[in-house]
Amino acid sequence: MSKLSLSIGSKVFYQNKEYEIVKAIDFKTLSIRPLDNKFEIIDVAIKDLSSKPVEDKVQLDTFTDEEWNEAKEKYEAIKELVFRKKTRSEVEKVAEQQKVTAKTIYLWIKDYETSEKVSSLISNKHKRGKKGNRLDPLVNKIIEDVIEELYLTKQRIGFSKIYDTIKSECKKSNLTPPNHQTVRNRIKAIDPKFALKKRFSSKKANEEYGNFEGEYPEGDFPLEVYQVDHTPLDIIVVDPIFRKPIGRPYLTLAIDIYSRMVAGFYISLQAPGYFSVSQCLYNAFLPKDDFLKKQGIKGEWEIYGIPSKYAVDNGKDLIGLDMQRVCDELGMSMTRRPVGRPQYGAHVERVLGTINKKIHDLPGSTKSNIVDKGEYDSVKNATFTLDEITKWVTEFIVNVYHNRIHHGIGMTPKQKYKIGIFGDDENPGTGIPPIIENPESIRIALLPTYYRTTQKNGITLDGITYYSDVLRTWINKTDEKGNKLKFKVKRDPLNIQKLYFFDPEIKEYFELNYRKLHAPKMTLWDMLVAKRYLKEKNIKDYNEDDIFDAYDRLTEIEKEAKEKTKKHKLRKSKSHKMVDIEMKKEAAKENEPTETIKETVVKKEDNKSSDLFANIKLFNVKEK
Incomplete structure (x- = not known):
């Protein structure tokens, strides 16, 4: 993910050539000039500009919680020094607090000012995909649940009890427990005001952190x-x-x-x-x-x-x-x-x-x-x-x-x-x-997350299997204890035809499609309705073929019902038209003169008489 700055003087690329922004015409148009010719100014649509000549492939949601917490701590340390002049003594003071050299602090500041992204502060060893230092997703879940159930309560349970509970829950699931410091860091990362409110009271949290009455004081500029x-x-x-x-x-x-x-x-x-x-x-x-x-x-x-x-x-x-x-x-x-x-x-x-x-x-x-x-x-x-x-x-x-x-x-x-x-x-x-x-990286990062193992036939979620060649490297992969590794996948509830598989080494998401290539496109709620249909039919041990067949059957029922509804409306419409015609005829009859009506009746009677003798054969008596 990258952001394109549109402030005056910012450098942008238009048709893979670097320009400088001169002024904003309106919300959709900017005036820019090339760096090699400051007298040439052109007006262009914002949507045609980019920050780099080549697409930035950096994606969100590609690091563990520990890595993110480390990067956030670095940002908190340098946030008062970025984008301003700073003295050597200020930098050395921060370096002393962080127990690093002043040179390291200068590098952190440079990295952040270049990208304006917290992820730029993640150390290179993490970015290279160092192995063996990542927590199992299930361990992460245990830590989160125990902290919420024990730490963020009015009982104010001590750290020893919290850690022992986490350790015990991990052993029950045959998982390697995290070390003490990992759990301490996770607790330290909690918003202190939020923690104080949960462990004591809202009043104490407000007193401690200077809460205010009335509405939000923010709102001095757009997007604040x-x-x-x-x-x-x-x-x-x-x-x-x-x-x-x-x-x-x-x-x-x-x-x-x-x-x-x-x-x-x-x-x-x-x-x-x-x-x-x-x-x-x-x-x-x-x-x-x-x-x-x-x-x-x-x-x-x-x-x-x-x-x-x-x-x-x-x-x-x-x-x-x-x-x-x-x-x-x-x-x-x-x-x-x-x-x-x-x-x-x-x-x-x-x-x-x-x-x-x-x-x-x-x-x-x-x-x-x-x-x-x-x-x-x-x-x-x-x-x-x-x-x-x-x-x-x-x-x-x-x-x-x-x-x-x-x-x-x-x-x-x-x-x-x-x-x-x-x-x-x-x-x-x-x-x-x-x-x-790159809005697609934001869209994927915002999707719900699941963790699943990789089998020979792919990854299965909610009874439906997905596959792509990108999974071959990770099929049946295990950790040091022989437990199968679980991988992060994301799914769009509005289209479950594909999963987004996060490759932990390449640090990118890859699309996995249905293993059944001709299976129907469904939403999450379509799938739930199909499963309910199978349950109503007393089909218990169903597989993905049954789910797809149920969805197709429901779609067919829907089409048939829709067609019947159309025909019913058409018949109803024709019926109304026939009634209208008859009513008009009757109304016309009521307005006709009496003689005309009589003539019509006589003609009808004559026609009836003629009909009575229509099939009678006449014989010539004289010839006899």
Whole structure:
């Protein structure tokens, strides 16, 4: 992952030639000039620029927790010295504290200032893939669980008991226990304020770390802090096939405190969790042009980039190690919202409330309470699908909310954001934020993580096997004790057709596809429905072929039902048309004169008489 700096004077590459940024025209266009000809200035689209002539292949999520903690400690040591003039005595003081030479501190500063990434501070021995010093993922899990169950409690269990429990749990699983210092380092890495609150009280944590009343003090410039929160939307959505009610969706949303701009959002039928937050942030990090095009929305949604901080509540699934790893790499701090302090999330909650209030005007709304709802039948009137409500929310954010005067800032969020970026007579502006050049590395890093062994036929997850030639090196690999090694894989719940396998030596992710090449593309929820179908059919010992067959069968049932629905609607439509025609005929008859009606009746009677004698044969009597 690399970030492209777009500040004035920054060096960029355009068509593999190096240029210097002269000025920003707008959110999508910059003026640049080549380094070898300062009189030639051209205007180019930001999307056509890069930080290097060759693609940067460095990826996130490629080091162990110990390596990351070591890099973070280095950063904490030098953060007051970077990007400023520093004296020799200042450097030597830090060197003495870290028990290294002043030369080493200068190297750390240089590495960080060159890349602005915490990962640059990971020692070369780790980057080369030193073997034998990595904890088994299961040991990591045991350490995390024991620390949470024993250390982060009001009992305030001592270190000896914590370590003995970790050691005991490892032996039960035939795993090599970590050493004392590894566990101590893991405890030291916990946010001290968070630990104090868990072990003592929120009051003590607030007193110790100078907490404040009121709302966030941050918000002096764009992207200083994002607030992230969820809410169930007050509307029932329908499925796209039968238009039948399927439930209330959840909205996860990130807001920029400075401008009140919505930075990103994600809507899903699944309850809020890590994946919802990760998808919301992924939407917030990237430019929105492709997203708006996909939604068919005309308008501008200029905000993108990495915030300095992002604030969430204390849900365990929202502050996991995967998210922390991304935050560390991007230089973004994770702030946990204090329990019992609703004002800390006031900004984002107001926006969520505003969206829900507007949704109350839509068909299928559940309203905000029983009194407002009255006798209105939300289920019966449900109209919007999940995609349609996502489009509606996008339209509201981009073309209504962002362009409406916000009383808290005295202008529209769009105006406030523009002032924060480009400046005005009173504010210099921060400049256009850097762009993430390799969004795929961010997307993969944000996906849920699993650990699995490698077998001869590949890696199996949830009963489905994946394979690629890249696995050959790692098939049936074991550690020193003969235990099979487990490898990190990631999976996108929206497309389980492939896994992302992390090669621990090359330190890159590789795609693994279904072993069954012609198996159907499914989401995680499609797979769960297929398994439920098998369970209902009393098929217990099923394999991946059964899962795929069940999914195909359900798809076929869905198609048949869809076709029947179409035919039913067509027959119903024809029936209505025939009724209309007959009604028109009867109405026309009622308006005809009496004589005409009589003539018509006589003609009908004559026709009936003629019909009676139509088949009678006449004989010539005279001939007889």
